Amino acid sequence: MPTPRIRNALVLGGGFAGTLAAYVLSQVADTVTVVDRDRFADEPTDRKGTPHARHTHALVSGGARALADLMPGLIDSLLAKGAQRIGLPDRYLALTPYGWFHRRPGTQYIIGSSRRLLEWTIRSRLPDGDQLRFVEATDVLGLTGSSAAVTGARCRDRATGEVIELSADFVVDTTGRSSQAVDWLTELGLPPVHQVTVDPGIFYTTRIFRAPDEATQDFPAVNIQANPALTTRSRRSGVLIPIEDGQWTVTLSGAPGSQPTLDEEGQRAFAASLPDPTIAKLIAAAEPLGPAFGFRAHANRRRYFERLPQWPRGLVVMGDAYATFNPVYGHGLTVAARAAIALRDGLAQHGADGTQQIQQSIAAAADDAWTMATTQDLRFPQTDCPRPGRAARLQYAFQDWLGRKAMNNPTIAEAQIDVFTLSAPATNLLRPSILLKALRTPHKDGLNTPPFSDEELRVLDPTPS
Template identity: 35%
Template sequence: MDDDATDNHLRTTEPQADPQAESQEDPQAGDHAVVLGAGMAGLLAARVLARRFARVTVVERDELPEGEAAFRPGLPQSRHAHVLWSRGVDLIELMLPGITGKLVGAGAHLLDSPRDFLWLSPADWFRPVSGARVLLASRELLDRTVRREVLRNGRIRVRAGTPAAGLVAGPDGRSVAGVELRGGERLAARLVVDATGRTSKATAWLAEFGHPAPAVTRYDSHLGYSSRYFAIPEDPGRRWQGMYVQGRPDLPRGGVLMPQDGDRWLVTLIGNGEHAPPVRDEEFFTFARSLRSPALYDAIRDATPLSAPTAFRGTANEWRHYERMERWPAGFVVLGDAACRFNPVYGHGMTVAALAAEALAKEIRTLGPEEIAAASRRIQRRTTAAAAVPWQIATSEDMRYPETDGPPPDRATRILQSYMSRVIAGANTDPAIAARFFGVLSLTSSPGTLLDPVTMVRVLSKWRLPAAPDTADYPAHHGPPVGRAVGAERAQSRPPAAGQ
């Protein structure tokens, strides 16, 4: 049943409305929305909600740094590589006009992928052709800049250093009428949006309203990160700005090098299962030297480290299917990683947050606050749908690795995996296929783009190309640093292939 009444099912065990909460209800609560979490999903949701609500309060458990961009615990992956694909860049620019220029002015890099990169795919090196725009910056800079732009709207304010403790029931005992903060303070609101990410307590809070836990789909490839910053060394011959050496099932190790604000490189090493990268200084370089190409190691071997390696391991794909629940409380929506999170190696998290905010904007554009609260169930479904394509990309690729825990791939997934291997092999040699592939990867184009007859003919015409060949140390368009011998050193450091 998909109606805007949200929850018309009779219940025999309902939480009763709190008389004290009713007596203390803010007389303007009907024109007030609360967003839990000041990450990308929460800030963009607040910007959208400010178009329909007179007041929007963003509740954030962290103390938010003032002035210079700085790390905060609520963004635990912020010390690792982040990518904002072109679709996300465009959507955030529409919501916050001028922000792209401000980010670039503060040191962010707006590049073309793969043209500006050395990119070794599971098949071969991409040629330096135009594919999709990508914005690279430290997550701290993105966090600070987006927050500043959002808070230019006088309807939005932030309550920092204030964890949320639970939801407040409305007079009917079934709807959400606000949020309780740690310490007992209550904020009355017509709508509460949970954008607290991987630490979301929405399932437990809904259980207090009598709702069963949602079904959960989970795939975990046991991917690990290890990252550190380097000063960018001088190299007049360098014609690339970033690098990606991908792993594949026979050698599940990779690495990415990205330019960052502050004239730095951020290097993130990647590995699955027992190939998870180390965090000790010397072992960091040894792991980099063991990749399918020595290019990343050659880039950093003489660079000055600016930080010690930092690990990250919480990379599982997990979808909490709130959109499938039979009943749903009016006045409550779960967005972003709190509902569906992905293996971050594909770089889709921030773009999906922007897509969810776009879906939210479409759903509420003609509604008043009371109507928005009543439409919560539909909004939950429509905003969650923004995760469908990146979920398919992440899980189908993760299922290639034998270490991955989760439901086994069905026949349709295996066919898709086989076809996508042919797409990637074709994209390495055919600029037209590369453009379509990066259009889908950047979430700018529909996956159907890769299945139209013209593209399929181009892909299948290259069926003789091996999908997992031995590859050259460097692409034809860019060699190693002058005078540097790498072959013997690399051969000694390569680990055995998976299964050996």
Template identity: 40%
Template structure:
């Protein structure tokens, strides 16, 4: 540490960017968040985030990371209506291998609308006096050389109003009138799927980054419903998963309780089996195209509150920045700009929170001006991204057309073992817990490779398969089905 003031710039003011800013506020003297859009003041839709209309969740691994960055935030979210659901106790899930049992709690999920989560995090981050927000501002490129980044060029975003009428706080937001240079000791790119980091780096003379994309072609259709009054508290998540190895389009759906007594329902299908945007087709798809009609049955007594929101941008895309032979000082990439995941697995937000913690811990461990700090940061944030990438890849790579050449031999071997574990988890509580250790991002995949777990996979389920969704009598009564 030195006495000189340390400044950081975070590109992007969505969840990943805000959490990165809060992480850096603990290790830098001033943090500026540069955001293209004008952000809302509360839990409202925002431009540039179409995926917010679909189901989101924080797995417990992400919720713990969020709490480390913003102590008390989980309680504030729950006070605002977010649900804490134990896994797998409050899950009714049909896997490719059958219905999961509702075992005792191993981990949990935090469920609410993306708008509520973003607004709560944004308010908490911008309350920090070290964090400043420049909204309605576009990043034009990096300033520096292949050895070190020194800042960014910024300008007013073309479609942003000259005097924003909605601003999180006059003390944390100011307008930009002219193109200018914003210097910084550390620049973090959290601009999401539209990141231009790869081209920026080649423009500085660095080699092209290796990239892999697995595009299952999944399209999402989502709608918000008013839940029956008796089902507004304590109702489980209902998840009907497709089987990507069946050789035909995969169709699935998720019913998720969110705040204010509402259900957020997302239906999805891969190429050739996509849901449609017409509201009148929503229930039909849930009833006829999914592997079980349970979601349609539950919606028959719920009131639709919105039209159907539709999105096709769902490809898994990973940039291997941590493997580049050369890396500039003072620059790192995280969030969807590093690794964008199919939203249906619900890992994107949790990974972003874990990456922000890794960012802060790396700077604390090595010091703000340690040589090679940016490369260490890049390798640290790649670890949670890699774990979630492997989980998504193990499913999506089997959809027709997801990759030019189909699954690799390694993909097939890993999928066969994981599939056997998932089948075992339908009738073995210990293995179900080990699987949720990994899917909740609480532990790494190595817990699935121990001799005892491998032996259990060889033996298979200890209990017979369930014949239908494990909804309780009370839950069925709450929705008028019993």
């Protein structure tokens, strides 16, 4: 039988994953305390502790469904606040290395929303009252307890410097990509955690624009993917996504030797140098709202906590503290939402003593996104990692073969989109029905130009003919 209620739960870091963890724990714990180095506002705002939140944050449909499962009605609330439901591939024009996707109705989508609106909307779902307490402007310094059981955390008030110990019988580390959990566990006497980093060295820049008046409410998103076959200008990509308040979020990114700059002129030149000039034309027609922001981080990094021979009672690590992914693939939020489901279901099944099983489920929830991001990033010569072996090269050849078939077959395209939106496992692409369809589909590229409607084309080229 699962152990009964948790008395005091402690969530370290109140970002996206931390808010979800606090929500889950508020259903099974007498008290929940959330510690963060920042202060939280009563409205959607950017915070110093999450500089990446200024960048494009697309939520793929697998993640939207996970969030709706955790917090029923959440996606409807987001849409009511102006977030956009962007159908794939009908409202998402993507240039792949094999050409532009055809525009067809599909079952998957992404949610276009600023990260601050998304995070604030989920935070609004936390319960009011004494059960939940925020300890703000406070740094987490380490864990307390032993290698057998975690009993809380040591924290320091940023204003006074006072060090306090917060005790708890259940602790979740959601301090994000800067988490020190690996060191904290060694301090408790546990062996080192195996870590893997696959770093494509990408620099991201994001600027928000006001969409031109001519752009309709359902103007499509545009994604220009990097092409590993291009040896020059390798690894440049761009994405434009409609979000709330008639705005577009535009992210341009590139690997070393091909990185965008933050000045307006440099950004326009970079957008024009992408494999297709569509984003350059669209931002020329739009009004910039504020400066561009940059971000550079080790993109894919995973810490295999679940492989430790021993795991302390009362500790779970999730969100970016467990694994980070190259943001180009847009999967981090979804993996965090799935981890929150693993936490909820694991607590129901194993109780508060089942942290080892919960940690294993959190790891499983990250597997598909991890394999997709690292396999793809290894194709690019700039990635800091041993070069792919023969098996990987065969896999890339298969990927290219199927990718080209997807351009000309809606069923294969849909199966690929299911996988990309983390709505189906990657193994779905190996189903005999898909392979048979692929064998019968012509092996040729997709469209040469983006499939805009005539009305949309007028936004790109407003001069009357």
